[in-house]
Amino acid sequence: MNDLSKQLYESELLLKHLIDSSYDGIYITDGNGLTTWYNKAFLRISGLTPAQLDGHTVFQLLENGWLPNSVVAEAIQKQKTVTSLIHYFNGSEGLISATPVFDDAGHLLRVIANVRDLTELNELKRQLDETRALNEGYRQTLQEVQSAELEGxxxxxxxxxxxxxxxxxxxxxxxxxxxxxxxxxxxxxxxxxxxxxxxxxxxxxxxxxxxxxxxxxxxxxxxxxxxxxxxxxxxxxxxxxxxxxxxxxxxxxxxxxxxxxxxxxxxxxxxxxxxxxxxxxxxxxxxxxxxxxxxxxxxxxxxxxxxxxxxxxxxxxxxxxxxxxxPLRERKDDVVALLMHFLNQFNEKYRTNKILTSSAIDKLLAYEWPGNVRELKNMVERFILTSDKDSIDEHQLPFNLLSFHRTSSAIVNEQDFTHSYQRKKLKELLNDHEKQILSWYLSKYRPLKRCAETLGIDLATLVRKKKKHGL
CATH class of the missing domain: 3.40.50.300 (P-loop containing nucleotide triphosphate hydrolases)
Incomplete structure (x- = not known):
């Protein structure tokens, strides 16, 4: 009997570890919809907390406004497997499939829901599409640059x-x-x-x-x-x-x-x-x-x-x-050509295969390049050598370039204040600036979780402010 109990305990422990290690979210209820089990991935995808789930049924989650809809509740009512898309309040999107489990007498014992995080998959697809587009752009640009090299x-x-x-x-x-x-x-x-x-x-x-x-x-x-x-x-x-x-x-x-x-x-x-x-x-x-x-x-x-x-x-x-x-700041068309040339040159020299994302190229195009071509060449070699990833985004650019953008933004904001905000009250000013800041961060950082982390606020606060400003 002790051996049987030990085997059951080990089996239960193994099952728990398997569920927790799953990248997909797993959520289990009893036949009445009461939460009995969930893994860490489900918390990450849904944005729900243990306090919201423990001791609550899916119907209560709906009544409390913690879920936009529930496939699990639908599976309980229809007594069959239900699959649907769900948009959680934290901004993530999931494909959820809820499967009812019956005993030999046909009584509903539990419902097991599997949630696949589509937000990250969509982001990965977007990055892949962007990389493919960049590679095609690089190929065309290199062809043009090489023809210029041949003639010049x-x-x-x-x-x-x-x-x-x-x-x-x-x-x-x-x-x-x-x-x-x-x-x-x-x-x-x-x-x-x-x-x-x-x-x-x-x-x-x-x-x-x-x-x-x-x-x-x-x-x-x-x-x-x-x-x-x-x-x-x-x-x-x-x-x-x-x-x-x-x-x-x-x-x-x-x-x-x-x-x-x-x-x-x-x-x-x-x-x-x-x-x-x-x-x-x-x-x-x-x-x-x-x-x-x-x-x-x-x-x-x-x-x-x-x-x-x-x-x-x-x-x-x-x-x-x-x-x-x-100077290079007066001939921006040359910046991309030179970037492609030096990327190709240093990738070949150091046996790497690194590329620049579109956001990084946008930053490089907006930069004034006080050191002109020499500075650009040195900068490309620097992030070829120091970047840990093959895809170099704006966050891996040197500090002096990023600080240039912060300074430029400050100048623009000061001009906006002078022309538009002098007659507004403090509350209106703060509200306007909050909306501008949120709009900028939401356009640059996806998914919402990453945006919230960058801003230093929790996800629920970001979702609430996003709704407040109609963004």
Whole structure:
């Protein structure tokens, strides 16, 4: 007898664990509809509490307004299995099937209801559909970007502004006239310079040499540019060294951040542009060169001229052909193209397969990108490396980008207050703001449970406020 009791106890315990581990909700009543059993999943899906269920019949749940309808009650009344959709007050949707159980005499013993959570299934389906749509969009975008790459080396663009710049670059690439590229830091001035060299005749004759005038100390920059003869100064090599002008002979010398070049070297550069010859430090013989000069800066050279920090004659010499590269915030069409390009690049580099959700792309498109393309590239690499999921949503974006949106929202709200709310009472103002806040969160966070958690309120409060504001 003890063994039988032990077996019954173990069987009951196993049954309890099986029911509780089920992802579907399970709810059981006796023949009169009195609650006898339920699992954790049923509480999660229905939003009901043990206090509401314990000791109550399904009919009482209906009378108390805790259930919108009851398939279990219908199964008791009809004495047969009933299946239906149910929309719980917590916002979740379920497919519930209630099955009556009879004894040998045909008396109703209990009703067993199984609830499948359709809210999460619908959300997963929505995410899957969104991912498929994104993948298709990525595929089409990558095709467009790749065609742009084919025509433009490493120039990744889709905007009309960049199309005009590339068109101009194509026209002037075949000339030897100096080019001045202007634009904020990170817009891709060096990439444009490389592109111009790559489509010019100099590409097959010489090399592209880049020197950052602001990164090399003044006392070293001269020897780097013009080279030196043996023994020209203390520490000079025995065999001397060719300068970057000689290295770039027949090719292109790109002088980045030319606004940082010391005045003493500006004089020598002007002489090189006029005579097309250089003289090494410690040397006595001029060396003829054939170099195309492309200069770039993020500074206002006119201001530097007024401050006596940049020579006017050199400015006129290099400012024959000027290209102004607009910042990334003024060419939003390029943002998506660049995102796809760098996603593809870093996915391949780190052997990942990560994508951006539409909500993340919306945030990235709204961002001002003060660091331009360089910032975008670094940001993509960062969330490729740090994201735990293959699908990167807005919540996984860097803090500075999210804080930008909070700041922007604050500015908009302040403007709204100034124009619309000055004559309203405090209660009206609070009510209006609560509705705006709820509307925004409800549009961004699904299901309702996640929205409530994000707002820091319980689900019942959210449902009540949602109904109050007609949302």
């Amino acid at each position: 080396g490493q120039m990744i663009y889709r905007s009309h502004a960049m199309e005009k710049i590339i068109s101009l670059a194509n026209k002037i690439a075949s000339t030897d006239t100096p080019i001045l590229i202007l634009g904020e830091s990170g817009v891709g001035k060096d990439v444009l310079a490389k592109y111009i060299h790559s489509i010019s005749e100099r590409h097959d004759k010489g090399t592209f040499v880049k020197v950052n005038c602001g990164a090399i100390p003044e006392h070293l920059l001269e020897s780097e540019l013009f080279g030196y003869e043996p023994g020209a100064f203390t520490g000079a090599g025995r065999r001397g060294k060719a300068g970057l002008f000689e290295v770039a002979n027949k090719g292109t010398l790109f002088l980045d951040e030319i606004g940082e070049m010391p005045l003493s070297l500006q004089v020598k550069l002007l002489g090189v542009l006029q005579d097309m010859e250089i003289q090494r430090l410690g040397g006595t013989k001029p060396i003829p060169i054939d170099v195309r000069i492309i200069a770039a800066t993020n500074a206002h050279l006119e201001t530097l001229i007024q401050e006596k920090r940049f020579r006017k004659d050199l400015y006129y010499r290099i400012n024959v052909l000027t290209i102004q590269v607009p």
